[in-house]
Amino acid sequence: MKPVRLPASATLALPRWAIFALCLLYILPGLIGRDPWKNDDAASFGIMWSLAHDTFAAWLAPHNVGIPSPEEGPLAFWLGAIAIKLFGGWIGDVAAARVVTVCVFLVGATSIWYATFLLGRRNEAQPLKLAFGGQPDAADYGRTLADAALLIYLGCWGLLLNSHQTTAEALQVALIAFGLYRLVRYLDKPGLSQALLFGSALTLLALTRGYAVALMLWLAALACLLLPGVAKKRGALHMAASLVLAVMLLLLWRSQAQVASFDGWLAWNHSQIGPPNWAAFRLILRYGMWFFWPAWPFAAWALYAWRRQRYALHIALPALFALTLGGLCLLSTSPAENQLLPLLPPLVILAAFGLPTMKRGAINAVDWFAVMAVTVSAALIWLHWIAMLTGWPPQLAKNTLKLVPGFKPELNLAVMLIALVASMGWIALVYWRISRQPSVLWRAVVLSSGGLILCWLLLMTLFMPWSNYRLSYAPVAKQIAQHLPANTRCIQSNISPAQRASFAYFGSLPIATPEQANCPVLLLQYHMKSKDDDLLTRQFKRENWVLLWQGKRAADHDERFRLYQRKRQPE
Numbered sequence: 001m002k003p004v005r006l007p008a009s010a011t012l013a014l015p016r017w018a019i020f021a022l023c024l025l026y027i028l029p030g031l032i033g034r035d036p037w038k039n040d041d042a043a044s045f046g047i048m049w050s051l052a053h054d055t056f057a058a059w060l061a062p063h064n065v066g067i068p069s070p071e072e073g074p075l076a077f078w079l080g081a082i083a084i085k086l087f088g089g090w091i092g093d094v095a096a097a098r099v100v101t102v103c104v105f106l107v108g109a110t111s112i113w114y115a116t117f118l119l120g121r122r123n124e125a126q127p128l129k130l131a132f133g134g135q136p137d138a139a140d141y142g143r144t145l146a147d148a149a150l151l152i153y154l155g156c157w158g159l160l161l162n163s164h165q166t167t168a169e170a171l172q173v174a175l176i177a178f179g180l181y182r183l184v185r186y187l188d189k190p191g192l193s194q195a196l197l198f199g200s201a202l203t204l205l206a207l208t209r210g211y212a213v214a215l216m217l218w219l220a221a222l223a224c225l226l227l228p229g230v231a232k233k234r235g236a237l238h239m240a241a242s243l244v245l246a247v248m249l250l251l252l253w254r255s256q257a258q259v260a261s262f263d264g265w266l267a268w269n270h271s272q273i274g275p276p277n278w279a280a281f282r283l284i285l286r287y288g289m290w291f292f293w294p295a296w297p298f299a300a301w302a303l304y305a306w307r308r309q310r311y312a313l314h315i316a317l318p319a320l321f322a323l324t325l326g327g328l329c330l331l332s333t334s335p336a337e338n339q340l341l342p343l344l345p346p347l348v349i350l351a352a353f354g355l356p357t358m359k360r361g362a363i364n365a366v367d368w369f370a371v372m373a374v375t376v377s378a379a380l381i382w383l384h385w386i387a388m389l390t391g392w393p394p395q396l397a398k399n400t401l402k403l404v405p406g407f408k409p410e411l412n413l414a415v416m417l418i419a420l421v422a423s424m425g426w427i428a429l430v431y432w433r434i435s436r437q438p439s440v441l442w443r444a445v446v447l448s449s450g451g452l453i454l455c456w457l458l459l460m461t462l463f464m465p466w467s468n469y470r471l472s473y474a475p476v477a478k479q480i481a482q483h484l485p486a487n488t489r490c491i492q493s494n495i496s497p498a499q500r501a502s503f504a505y506f507g508s509l510p511i512a513t514p515e516q517a518n519c520p521v522l523l524l525q526y527h528m529k530s531k532d533d534d535l536l537t538r539q540f541k542r543e544n545w546v547l548l549w550q551g552k553r554a555a556d557h558d559e560r561f562r563l564y565q566r567k568r569q570p571e
Contacts, residue, residue: 002126002127002128002309003305003306003309003356003357004127004356004357005128005130006127006136006141006441007130007135007439008135008136008137008140009439009440010136010144010356010439010440010441011136011137011140011141011143011144011440012144012438012440013140013143013144013147014147014442019113019150022150022151022154022449022450022453023105023106023109023150023154025422025453025457026163026453026456027105027106027163027164028102029456029457029460029461030164030456030460031095031098031101031102031164032095033464033468034094034460034467034468035094035468035471035472035473035474035506036094036166036502036505037165037467037471037472038471038472038498038499039498040165040167040169040498041165041166041167041498042473042497042498042499042501042502043064043496043497043500043501044076044077044080044165044166044167044168045094045097045166045501045505046064046065046498046500046501046502046504047062047063047064047069047077047080047501048077048081048083048084048097048166049081049084049093049501049504049505050062050064050065050066050504051063051077051078051080051081052080052082052084052085052088059074059081060256060257060258061258061260061261062074062077062261064497064501065500065501065504065513066511066512066513067500068260068264068514069497070261070263070264070265070268071264071265071268072209072210072265072268073168073206073208073209073210074207075168075171075204075208076166076170076171080097080100080166083096083097083099084096084097087099093505094505097166098166100166101163101165101166101170104171104174105163105170105174107174107175107177107178108153108163108173108174108175108177108178108345109150109153109154109177111174111177111178111180111181111345112146112149112150112153112177112180112181112348112349113146113147113149114146114181114184114185115177115180115181115184115345115349116145116146116148116149116352117142117143117145117146118142118184118185118188119145119184119313119314119317119349119353120141120142120143120144120145120146120314121138121139121141121142122142122188122312122313122314123138124312124313124314125141125142125145125312125313125314125353126138126141127141127356144440144441144442145352145353145355145356145441146352147441147442148352148441148442148444148445149349149351149352151442151445151446151448151449152294152295152298152348152351152352152445152448153344153345153348154452154453155293155294155295155445155448155449155451156291156292156293156294156295156344156348157290157291157293158287158290158291158292158337158340158344159173159341159344160456162338162341168208168209169209169338169341171208171209172208172209172213172341172342173341173342173344175204175205175208176205176213176217176325176345176346177345178201178204179198179201179202179217180321180349182194182197182198182201183198183221183224183317185197186198186238187224187230187313187317190231190234190235190238191238192238192241194238195238195241195242196241196242196245198221199241199242199243199244199245199246200246202214202217202218202242202243202246203245203246203249203250205217206250207250210265210268210269210272211250211269212269212272212273212328213325213328213342214246216324216325216328217321217324217325218242218243218246219324220323220324220325221242222236222239223320223324224313224316224317224320225239227311227313227317228311229313271333272332272333272334273328273331273332273333274331274332275331276330276331277330277332277333277335279335280329280330280332280335280339281330282335283329283335283336283337283339283340284326284329284340287337287340288340291337291340292343292344292347293448294351294366294370294445294448295347295350295351296347296351297351297354297366298350298351298352298354298355298358298444298445299322299347299348299350299351300354301357301358301362302315302350302351302352302353302354302357303315303319303350303354305354305357314353315350315353317346317349318346318347318349318350319350321345321346322346322347325343325346326343328342329342329343355441355442355444356441358444363444366445367443367447370447370448370451371430371447371451373451374426374447374450374451374452374454374455375426375430377451377455378423378426378451378455381455381459381462381463382423382458382462384396384400385462385463387400388400388401388466389409403470403555404466404469404470404554404555405554405555406554407465407466407469407470407554407555409466415461415462415464416462418457419457419461419462422457422458422461423454423458425454426450426451426454429446429447429450433446433447469555470553470555471555472502473498473499473502473503473506473553474506475553475554476503476551476552476553476561477503477505477506477507478506478507479549479551480503480509480523480549480551480561480563481507481508481509483549483563484509484521484548485520485548485565488510488520488521489510489519490510490511490512490513490516490519490520490521491509491510491511491512491521491522491523492512492517492519492521492522492523493512493523493525494524494525495523495525495561496525509523519566520565520566521548521563521564521565521566522545522564522565522566523561523562523563523564524561524562524564525559525560525561526559526560527559527560528557528558528559528560544566544567545564545565545566545567546564546565546566546567547562547563547564548563548565549562549563550562550563
């Protein structure tokens, strides 16, 4: 017997304008008025910016200011470079690259919504019919589940920062969601054209962050053919056709790409996979609890509540995808948080089907946790901001400002007004949830997603100047540019990809490519806590150089930079 028994009143859908507004409130803060931050955000932007200002031949061998970058795949960087060429002259190169970030997020959110809707309106997912009628319509039930899935997606902690960076990971999550949607569409209306669209999604995934995730998705799709009610023979032929198309498209790219670039991409793919290891398992245990919140409790409950219908498509499909992608995480040779991202779309869809069976007490517990955690977090953000501006409370002001030595906070009335409106909106949302006690399915996650959006908006408005000062390389790049000798054509350096991109973009520094040698200027990056200074001395023969400048980011106590000029040899 199905575990769901609902009246039609529980399937009230969210207004379309509200969903669209929530998506914009989620994605826009953190993209406007922000420099590319250190590490992956700046490094990925550097590849996009380099391609946009290079010849078309360079697009077949992506590089970061002259350094080849064949890892991951070129698709995310192609899209960013196209956006820079189209919109960079109007809104700036950084903002133009983030246009793609917004579009990628909307593709992922839309795919999650439609995949859940199609699964939710299937006969096996429908709630039991009530004795005197009044059960929800199939389309209304599917629409409400889709709204809930989208709210869970917006509330996932692990997605928040990654969805606001110009990296390939954001595109990967969106394409996994799109691949899920294409497969659900195929199973809803089987046909060769739908299977080929699924194969195209696999190709795009392979060109984004390697073929491993794409292969896991195809294997999960193949496993779905074993479920009851699926045409197995025809489905196997269609899945084979989708794989053939994906391979053919990859071979087409291989025929056009430079050999070194393709070989580097292939080598990176091979280096990512190894035997199962304890470090990868420990990563899931250590970070999964918060990374997948609030999806994982509802997803776990869905598996339990629907255990007697575990072969139903709306449970088996996302569970199979989560299982295969989770298995891939265990094979990672260099475990990192971003490798958990592929698990989010299937977990979110599965979590949506746990909501109709959740007990009222469990839903209230999740709500009260969200209310308490978000309200306390928002209050702390406001308190730290007030302390930073006024100096009171003194200890709080000291702790906030010691992370950014030399930073001078200024009051921005427009930003403060936005933050106040958002905070009042949170209070209104909590009051509505507590006073009305709505029976709609998505009531269990509206506070979790709304609260996360509030905290992110507060951080990306009140603390945006503070964050830029702490995480941007722009000030250091401008300092180096001021001390650079005139007519410098190349700078030899050991800086990281993120620093390379930031220095080239903000300071117009001519960082040397691997082919350039005997540069008259040397820029060294080192760490105070490491013992690599002697190594750098031997490597670059410090006795032949004159120190022109040394400095660091004001908020970094470890990282240092030194700028040298080669001594002129006596004639």
